[in-house]
Amino acid sequence: MARGQAKESQARGSQDKILRAAVKVMARKGYHGTRISDIAAEADVAYGLVYHYFGSKEKVLDTILESVATRFSDRIARIGQEKGTLTEKLSRISDYMLDTYLANPEMIHLLVQEVVRSGNVDPDSEMASARAILQQIQGIVEAGKKAGHIDSDTDTELLSIAFFGAVELTLTSLVQGIYRSSKPSTADIKEIRKKLRKIIHGGSFGR
Amino acid sequence: MARGQAKESQARGSQDKILRAAVKVMARKGYHGTRISDIAAEADVAYGLVYHYFGSKEKVLDTILESVATRFSDRIARIGQEKGTLTEKLSRISDYMLDTYLANPEMIHLLVQEVVRSGNVDPDSEMASARAILQQIQGIVEAGKKAGHIDSDTDTELLSIAFFGAVELTLTSLVQGIYRSSKPSTADIKEIRKKLRKIIHGGSFGR
Amino acid sequence: MARGQAKESQARGSQDKILRAAVKVMARKGYHGTRISDIAAEADVAYGLVYHYFGSKEKVLDTILESVATRFSDRIARIGQEKGTLTEKLSRISDYMLDTYLANPEMIHLLVQEVVRSGNVDPDSEMASARAILQQIQGIVEAGKKAGHIDSDTDTELLSIAFFGAVELTLTSLVQGIYRSSKPSTADIKEIRKKLRKIIHGGSFGR
Amino acid sequence: MARGQAKESQARGSQDKILRAAVKVMARKGYHGTRISDIAAEADVAYGLVYHYFGSKEKVLDTILESVATRFSDRIARIGQEKGTLTEKLSRISDYMLDTYLANPEMIHLLVQEVVRSGNVDPDSEMASARAILQQIQGIVEAGKKAGHIDSDTDTELLSIAFFGAVELTLTSLVQGIYRSSKPSTADIKEIRKKLRKIIHGGSFGR
DNA sequence: GATGAATGAGGTTTCATTCAT
DNA sequence: AATGAATGAAACCTCATTCAT
Numbered sequence: 001m002a003r004g005q006a007k008e009s010q011a012r013g014s015q016d017k018i019l020r021a022a023v024k025v026m027a028r029k030g031y032h033g034t035r036i037s038d039i040a041a042e043a044d045v046a047y048g049l050v051y052h053y054f055g056s057k058e059k060v061l062d063t064i065l066e067s068v069a070t071r072f073s074d075r076i077a078r079i080g081q082e083k084g085t086l087t088e089k090l091s092r093i094s095d096y097m098l099d100t101y102l103a104n105p106e107m108i109h110l111l112v113q114e115v116v117r118s119g120n121v122d123p124d125s126e127m128a129s130a131r132a133i134l135q136q137i138q139g140i141v142e143a144g145k146k147a148g149h150i151d152s153d154t155d156t157e158l159l160s161i162a163f164f165g166a167v168e169l170t171l172t173s174l175v176q177g178i179y180r181s182s183k184p185s186t187a188d189i190k191e192i193r194k195k196l197r198k199i200i201h202g203g204s205f206g207r
Numbered sequence: 208m209a210r211g212q213a214k215e216s217q218a219r220g221s222q223d224k225i226l227r228a229a230v231k232v233m234a235r236k237g238y239h240g241t242r243i244s245d246i247a248a249e250a251d252v253a254y255g256l257v258y259h260y261f262g263s264k265e266k267v268l269d270t271i272l273e274s275v276a277t278r279f280s281d282r283i284a285r286i287g288q289e290k291g292t293l294t295e296k297l298s299r300i301s302d303y304m305l306d307t308y309l310a311n312p313e314m315i316h317l318l319v320q321e322v323v324r325s326g327n328v329d330p331d332s333e334m335a336s337a338r339a340i341l342q343q344i345q346g347i348v349e350a351g352k353k354a355g356h357i358d359s360d361t362d363t364e365l366l367s368i369a370f371f372g373a374v375e376l377t378l379t380s381l382v383q384g385i386y387r388s389s390k391p392s393t394a395d396i397k398e399i400r401k402k403l404r405k406i407i408h409g410g411s412f413g414r
Numbered sequence: 415m416a417r418g419q420a421k422e423s424q425a426r427g428s429q430d431k432i433l434r435a436a437v438k439v440m441a442r443k444g445y446h447g448t449r450i451s452d453i454a455a456e457a458d459v460a461y462g463l464v465y466h467y468f469g470s471k472e473k474v475l476d477t478i479l480e481s482v483a484t485r486f487s488d489r490i491a492r493i494g495q496e497k498g499t500l501t502e503k504l505s506r507i508s509d510y511m512l513d514t515y516l517a518n519p520e521m522i523h524l525l526v527q528e529v530v531r532s533g534n535v536d537p538d539s540e541m542a543s544a545r546a547i548l549q550q551i552q553g554i555v556e557a558g559k560k561a562g563h564i565d566s567d568t569d570t571e572l573l574s575i576a577f578f579g580a581v582e583l584t585l586t587s588l589v590q591g592i593y594r595s596s597k598p599s600t601a602d603i604k605e606i607r608k609k610l611r612k613i614i615h616g617g618s619f620g621r
Numbered sequence: 622m623a624r625g626q627a628k629e630s631q632a633r634g635s636q637d638k639i640l641r642a643a644v645k646v647m648a649r650k651g652y653h654g655t656r657i658s659d660i661a662a663e664a665d666v667a668y669g670l671v672y673h674y675f676g677s678k679e680k681v682l683d684t685i686l687e688s689v690a691t692r693f694s695d696r697i698a699r700i701g702q703e704k705g706t707l708t709e710k711l712s713r714i715s716d717y718m719l720d721t722y723l724a725n726p727e728m729i730h731l732l733v734q735e736v737v738r739s740g741n742v743d744p745d746s747e748m749a750s751a752r753a754i755l756q757q758i759q760g761i762v763e764a765g766k767k768a769g770h771i772d773s774d775t776d777t778e779l780l781s782i783a784f785f786g787a788v789e790l791t792l793t794s795l796v797q798g799i800y801r802s803s804k805p806s807t808a809d810i811k812e813i814r815k816k817l818r819k820i821i822h823g824g825s826f827g828r
Numbered sequence: 829g830a831t832g833a834a835t836g837a838g839g840t841t842t843c844a845t846t847c848a849t
Numbered sequence: 850a851a852t853g854a855a856t857g858a859a860a861c862c863t864c865a866t867t868c869a870t
Contacts, residue, residue: 014829032239035864046831048868053829057865131385155402157387161380162373162406169372170365178338179364195362199369203410214849218854242839253856258841260854428850446653449843460852462847467850471844545799569816571801575794576787576820583786584779592752593778609776613783617824627870632833656860667835672862674833 015053017043022060027106027175030113031061068111069133072100076136086144086206091197093137094167098196101171102189109175112168134160141206150206163205170196222260224250226274229267234313234382238268275318276340279307283343293351293413298404300344301374305403308378309396316382341367348413357413370412377403429467431457436474441520441589444527445475482525483547486514490550500558500620505611507551508581512610515585516603523589526582548574555620564620577619584610636674638664640688643681648727648796652682689732690754693721697757707765707827712818714758715788719817722792723810730796755781762827771827784826791817 021043026034036057040047054060079092101108138160144150150159170192173179184192228250233241243264247254261267286299308315345367351357357366377399380386391399435457440448450471454461468474493506515522552574558564564573584606587593598606642664647655657678661668675681700713722729759781765771771780791813794800805813 030237030239032237036866037864047865048831048833049829051866052831055866134385154405158377158399158402159406161376161386162403165372165374165376165379166369167372168376169368172372173368178341179368192365195365196369198361199366199411202412204406205409205411214853217849221854243841244839255841255843255856256854258843259856262841264840444651444653446651450845451843461844462852462854463850465845466852548799568819572791572813572816573820575790575800576817579786579788579790579793580783581786582790583782586786587782592755593782606779609779610783612775613780613825616826618820619823619825628832631870635833657862658860668861669835669863670833672864673835676862678861 014043014045014049018045018050018053018060019064023064023104023106023110026061026064027110027113036060064107064110068107072111073132073136076133076140080136080140080143086141086147086149087201089140089144090137090163090205091200093140094196094200095193097167097171098189098193101174102186105171105175108171112172134164137164144206159205163200166199167196218260221250221252221256225252225257225260225267226271230271230275230311230317231313233268233271234317238264271314271317275314279318280340280343283340283347287343287347287350293348293354293356294408296347296351297344297370297412298407300347301403301407302400304374304378305396305400308381309393312378312382315378341371344371351413361413366412370407373406374403428457428459428463432459432464432467432474433478437478437518437520437524440475440478441524441527450474478521478524482521486525487546487550490547490554494550494554494557500555500561500563501615503554503558504551504577504619505614507554508610508614509607511581511585512603512607515588516600519585519589522585526586548578551578558620568620573619577614580613581610632674635664635666635670639666639671639674639681640685644685644689644725644731645727647682647685648730652678657681685728685731689728693732694754694757697754697761701757701761701764707762707768707770708822710761710765711758711784711826712821714761715817715821716814718788718792719810719814722795723807726792726796729792755785758785765827775827780826784821787820788817 018039022034022039025038025042029038034057036050037047039060040050043050050060054063075096076093079089079096082089082092084092097108134157138156141150141154141156141160141163145152145154145156150156170179174184174192177183180188225246229241229246232245232249236245241264243257244254246267247257250257257267261270282303283300286296286303289296289299291299304315341364345363348357348361348363348367348370352359352361352363377386381391381399384390387395432453436448436453439452439456443452448471450464451461453474454464457464464474468477489510490507493503493510496503496506498506511522548571552570555564555568555570555574555577559566559568559570584593588598588606591597594602639660643655643660646659646663650659655678657671658668660681661671664671671681675684696717697714700710700717703710703713705713718729755778759777762771762775762777762781762784766773766775766777791800795805795813798804801809
């Protein structure tokens with residue numbers, strides 16, 4: 001049995017290695033630009049193993065996106081349940097995105113690049129995740145509207161998109177090294193959280 | 208000489224057709240997802256002609272990005288020269304982006320997709336354009352700061368990025384059909400201009 | 415009429431330019447390695463003009479080879495008619511080859527490369543020239559055999575080949591810059607003529 | 622480990638098959654005239670495998686030439702070490718070339734065609750091999766000069782070139798079927814060895 | 829579970845050739 | 850006579866995928 005466990009965890013180890021490698025490479029090169037052999041090389045396994053576990057290139061991406069989108073979605077849903085003003089909730093979302101970035105910058109980048117931007121992935125299956133996330137945010141904004149935190153004539157869809165775009169490009173800039181050339185430290189992230197909060201609370205996104 | 212001119216303008220015409228087709232297709236499928244034969248088919252020329260004029264797939268993209276980035280950059284520079292409050296200037300930029308979108312939605316999308324996000328293109332040459340555009344916006348924000356239109360402790364770089372991200376995802380949503388499923392009419396665009404202006408003037412991006 | 419002549423000689427000029435350019439480029443890159451556009455560029459004319467005059471890539475090569483092979487063949491035939499020992503005649507052939515090299519190094523190289531080596535050209539039509547030249551040399555050797563200038567049991571075909579190979583690689587070495595790195599002057603050629611004569615008269619190729 | 626070895630030797634086998642096929646085809650058609658698909662067909666593998674192992678057409682040729690040139694070079698070096706007169710050593714070289722031809726006519730042809738003649742290959746890297754071989758022969762001639770086997774004023778470089786050219790064109794003639802139309806038998810080769818020896822010992826190449 | 833040899837569809841690129849001007 | 854725009858067959862090459870070991 002000990003053997004079986006060892007083997008199993010070894011297997012899990014390989015799967016995880018592949019997944020983490022895939023996130024890294026795809027974030028850098030995009031779905032189309034990434035070769036299975038790139039992923040395998042990054043994971044330091046034979047490329048046949050990728051097929052052993054995932055069956056196809058698309059499945060690799062699907063697995064990644066499903067996992068991250070679900071986690072992301074769940075979190076936003078929870079934030080939606082919490083109490084607080086609209087801007088407070090939006091700030092919590094941006095906080096969460098920044099924290100996730102801190103833990104796994106490439107994953108958040110990949111989510112945005114391949115799902116939100118799209119075109120690269122199966123439009124029906126994956127586009128859905130993008131809309132789902134945006135719709136959840138929109139739900140929060142809608143609730144804020146009912147609570148009087150924004151004008152009653154505000155286009156909640158547009159506001160959600162603008163908000164998400166603002167936070168997302170901030171993250172992309174961090175990933176790409178556009179914002180402040182060097183990779184940000186934990187302290188830097190804390191500071192950016194504050195600054196983003198200030199912008200969000202500035203008025204454009206509600207009260 | 209008349210002959211030479213005829214041939215020359217014919218050549219120019221084909222080059223333009225190819226370039227416009229490339230913008231269209233690349234915006235839809237991304238650089239890696241676009242095949243030369245797609246471009247040629249869209250331009251209704253033989254694929255050999257693409258090589259006759261541009262030599263390689265990458266050169267086609269380079270030519271497009273250089274052209275659009277330059278035009279974009281020039282326009283923002285001019286807006287920077289004009290007078291008005293910070294939010295007014297930013298609104299003019301978003302107006303310009305929306306108008307350009309109206310005239311050529313794919314081009315603005317491609318600019319964002321391939322230049323701002325990058326990873327697909329030569330990082331040194333093309334990333335530069337992205338930074339250049341962001342820096343110009345930052346210049347405008349900086350000037351607004353000096354004029355007292357935003358708090359003196361605001362991070363102008365971050366504000367620029369957030370602003371650009373908000374407008375850009377709005378455009379992407381239009382291109383992708385995420386925002387209001389159907390392609391927007393001219394009237395819709397006018398309305399979106401107003402709404403975006405309202406958001407920008409809402410307070411987060413200055414006075 | 416003056417006009418007509420001018421035009422005609424202009425045409426001839428272009429034809430010649432193309433032919434000379436073709437010899438140059440094909441000698442350097444071989445038949446398969448040479449592009450029509452290379453020839454046109456070297457001749458400084460539009461590539462369409464090559465077709466205007468020659469119709470196809472192969473025709474260009476054919477024209478060159480026919481011209482040079484005929485001239486070459488005629489000359490060897492004449493040497494065969496002259497009197498002298500075998501080695502004297504062979505020396506005259508090597509002299510002629512070196513002189514031709516002096517006037518047009520690439521042409522002699524091309525002759526050897528594409529005709530003697532073959533495989534690249536239509537075997538029936540062009541291989542013929544190669545054999546023709548070798549057979550003419552062999553005829554001279556045969557005559558020398560009858561005159562008692564070599565042993566009666568000598569393989570005249572093999573001797574002809576060995577002789578031709580010796581002279582030809584000497585020329586190739588000159589063309590390629592293998593022999594004495596730098597391009598040889600007229601004086602150098604004179605010296606090489608002497609040295610080759612000495613080798614030919616050394617005994618291996620008869621008396 | 623047994624498994625790994627099996628796969629490894631399988632790989633080596635395929636690489637060899639491809640290499641041997643490449644020699645065969647390139648000898649017949651030249652570098653530029655050879656298509657990867659020709660090589661693959663001759664080796665009876667998918668063309669993709671050629672790329673799997675060699676990456677590009679040029680790499681295939683490089684690998685072949687390096688291998689054959691090295692072997693050739695080694696052998697000549699050894700002959701240089703042996704004792705005997707100059708003509709004896711040169712005869713051994715021609716013997717070796719003929720024997721190699723017997724074992725692998727295409728390889729010796731390719732060596733000559735692409736390396737000695739050249740122009741087709743990277744001039745810097747491969748031309749070097751050609752010079753190296755000629756220089757080794759020259760070294761032998763030089764030694765012969767010191768031993769008094771040729772006149773003290775002989776140009777050793779030129780003599781080496783003439784010798785190599787004589788032997789090489791003999792081989793080419795065999796390959797091309799110019800010499801005695803039909804492919805020579807082992808007995809024929811033995812005879813040619815003798816005849817060549819006789820020519821070499823005839824006086825032109827020393828005593 | 830793991831490897832990498834082998835395949836071939838499908839893309840990129842080259843370039844001889846045609847033809848309108 | 851001269852040009853070079855336009856074409857597309859045919860080459861090169863990439864890489865997802867299969868499968869024997």
